[in-house]
Amino acid sequence: MHSYSRQSINQADIEAVIEALQSEYITQGPRVLEFERTIASKVGAEYAVAANSATSSLHLACLALGLSAGKRLWTSPNTFVASANCGLYCGAEVDFVDINPATYNLCPIKLEEKLIAAEQTNQLPDVLVAVHMCGQSCDMAAIGRLAKQYNFRVIEDASHAIGGKYHDEYVGNCRHSDITVFSFHPVKIVTTAEGGMAVTNDAELAKAMESLRSHGITRDPSELKDVNQGAWYYEQHALGFNYRMTDLQAALGVSQLTRLDEFVERRNQLAQRYNEKLASLPLITPTLLGNCKSAWHLYVIQLAEPSCRRRVFDTMREQGIGVHVHYIPVHTQPYYQALGFDWGQFPVAEDYYHAALSLPLFFDMTEDEQDQVVAALSDAISSALNIS
Incomplete structure (x- = not known):
């Protein structure tokens, strides 16, 4: 018990990775797509976008929501630094909302108090990252109501919470949020060794995250500015990143999800x-x-x-x-x-x-x-x- 948590790997997991290693694709390929579809189906979301870590997924989520310099992200102080850093990566200002002492989660009452004060000074947040500490969902219905009232977007940082439920529905259905992010680090519920996933019900947000995780490059003929080129042709439409997940990781993830x-x-x-x-x-x-x-x-x-x-x-x-x-x-x-x-x-x-x-x-x-x-x-x- 030298660690507070650790992965559980069985023979099926090992065989899934070996099979992927022996296949045509070992970087992002069909198993990543399968992993995304499996996650989306499990949690009840329309779209899923895999990445090489939950930190990367948080960054992609912020970018897709238009977070940038001059804008604001709020989150809980009781979290790993990535929940706040993702705002700084975008050049935004970051602030915090104190927690509920019973649940350790961001407190909706304190959130509302801070929103009322921020409205008076024109300092309202553009994005709120609600962290599901330990695996228990925040009060997303209350947060969702405040998001509509004060016009900010919501990311659920569910790095701890895949498989958890809120009002008898799986965390990740984005009923009260724009995007939910999961982590697959070895200490988490299921693992891909390293990996993250952003799920959403918004096709445009999913499309933006898919583009940004791979350098902002597209090969889609419907998106190309110059359609008179050969099959080799691609265009960069945004400043993206290399945040791709590999098929080896996704194969492990698909196997882990069965449990x-x-x-x-x-x-x-x-x-x-x-x-x-x-x-x-x-x-x-x-x-x-x-x-x-x-x-x-x-x-x-x-x-x-x-x-x-x-x-x-x-x-x-x-x-x-x-x-x-x-x-x-x-x-x-x-x-x-x-x-x-x-x-x-x-x-x-x-x-x-x-x-x-x-x-x-x-x-x-x-x-x-x-x-x-x-x-x-x-x-x-x-x-x-x-x-x-």
Whole structure:
């Protein structure tokens, strides 16, 4: 248990990659298209655009939505830096909205308060990135209503949440958003080793992301300015990037998706078991809203005595138990402090961070391994509190 999470690779996954490796295409080819169609069908979206990482997908999503210099992106401070960086990549200004202390997600009440104030100063956001922390969806209905009222676009950063549900529907149907982004890093629910996917119900957004992931180049005869050229001909219509996924990665992804529901169910079982086993310890277990089914990418507790977190962390790591901390608030990073942010601006996210500890959670985790984590955590807390 040296990591808080890890991939689950079976023989079918291995054979799928070998078959792809032996085929005509090993870079972007028919398996990428199959992976995209499978994801879109699974989550109930019209279109899917694969990329080499979720960070790339976030960047493509922002570009497709027209984010640029002079515009604004808001997101949660409780996230990995990519959720905010994607706005800076486009030259936009970035700001944050504090979180709900129960769910660790961006708080719609605080969002509305900030929107009301921003409207008065003509500083409304152009794009909001709603991060589904740990695998539980944000309150997307509330966010969607505010997006319509204040005229901003919404990206769901569902890097943690593939296979999760909101109001009994899979995260990713974009019912309350423009684009949803998934991650397939090895610590996530399903993996392509590295990879990302943006799904949408808007054909124009999908078309823009497809173009931008491959240098902004097109070979489509219906789009060419000069139609009197040979089959070799292509044109660059935008400044794009090389964000393509390979068929090797997509083959692994298609195989992994056959077990998506199994992965999520097992993670839910382990999370519930953690809830029961940890009930008597001086800590707060995660809160799951009744209208959500989390994909449980992370299981994050908050210690009742934050000052002992470092001792608990170090003690468990010394025993080979891969606890972690998710996340250091983005606005406190030195790069963002240089942009004018500082501690104290988003106190709920900061309080959460000081107490947070991610416990190991992965599909192949056994109950014996989970019991070892619980016992080690109990001992580490007791020891740290006695020292304190």
